[in-house]
Amino acid sequence: MTPMKFQAKSVDCFFDFFVSFFVAIFFVFIVVVLFSLFTTTSLQSLWYQLRSPVVFSAIKISLETSLVIVMLTFFLGLPVAYFLALKDFNGKSLLDTLLDIPIVLPPLVSGLALLILFGGTSYLSKLLNEIGFKIIFTKKGIIIAQFFVASPFFIKTAKESIQSIPKNLIAASATLGASSFYTFRKIILPLSKSGILAGLVMTWARAMGEFGATAMVAGCIPGKTETMTIAIYMQSMSGDLSSSTAIAFILTIFAFISLLTFKIRFRSKWI
Template identity: 35%
Template sequence: MALKPSGGRDWLWTIWLALAAPFVLFLLGPPVGLTIAGGNVLGKLLEPESIQAMVLSLWTTAVCTLCAVLFGTPLALLLARGRIPLRGVIEALIDLPVVLPPAVAGIALLLVFGRQGPVGGWLEGHGVSIAFTSTAVVLAQLFVASPLYVRAAIAAFASLPAEVEQNARLDGASPGRAFWRVSLPLVRRPLLAGAGLCWARALGEFGATILFAGAMPGRTQTMPLAIYIGFETDLDAAISLSVVLLALALVVTWAIRAAMRGA
């Protein structure tokens, strides 16, 4: 039942509206302004560098999200249900990339996976380079975006009553079958919403990527990096790519809300 103002409380609702309306207009202004400006420069999307940036962004974020789901789901399941050693430390590590400045994350990744780093140096000795490659783009995205999926997955699994799988097992289902056929379908929508958040965050990643992977067109220059470069060299191209990211953000936001309403 909706709460409605009545009697002497009308003045209070007037104050709330007076404070809320400018904030809504503030949030609405930039997307509207960008959309109006972008309508005149969308032809820039057909230029080679814009196409390369869009293709690179789409496939790297797809790989990032796939890795987050593949490795993050078992971790979330263990944290939600199992008693694992150093649980508090692991949960802190999951939350760290969310509050860590992206630039710091980029430097940290470079120190570990760069040519002089412990992991990157060893791989370099075996003929494998990571820093300033498309692999570095994926790793940067994965580092900053995967916690959003893992946190959503932990909440989804924690909300699922243990009796659900237990009843399935009493009916003769194996633990694996009970998970795949009973538990997973029940948390499918929250997991999809978490994956959508992860993908959207990866799509907008900038700071860690530019420091760890660079901004080489066709190789490591994703859409946010192309926008940054275009701001100084080709403003119309930067605006057109910004409109694409805005449209994708709106679609993802709508899809996540739809998924959560059905959860």
């Protein structure tokens, strides 16, 4: 082995060790954080807390609202993803940027904007109050806040999945006289299925973990608008770490199992 090759191999070994070292630090950090959560309570105490009305109510509200978000996001967000993926028009970059705003905007700012819109003196707020449609401090407020924050994750993922479909397939379908709806149903949907499902999983996980915007719009009313994340905050601030730990445990398990199951099921098609 020449001195130059030996030196290059030594540099490569050092670089690989350097990368591996920091990768290990990163994942050890994640494991230690999760391990600290799981070891703060016994299984007996955890089972007792899961049967308590506070914990059960928070889980029930979070599941109800997040599943509604998934359905709303699919039916309202898929047309947006399709439009942004396949249509070229002036102002497309502006719409793409607007889609990113709820993702990068602090949830408390999003919640404040929604609170002003639906709970202030705006025309929409007055109109909704006149017809008796109350949003502030209700489950409807939770759904609106979660939809605003979580839906862009689905739209962006679905859009990228649709954009990855070879354009010649879509063009061939149009050349053969197929309608846009037929092309969408027979070509676009099947080929972008993995991306769409990935976006829905991300949206569900984001909705389940939403706190700031939900707290601003729906408040922290136990048994009515107290989601799992709000319950974790309220219980921990009141000193009840047993309840907050139980809820955090369930929330973490939900997120981990759903993401792991999806990745295993669609690992060869993950987008």
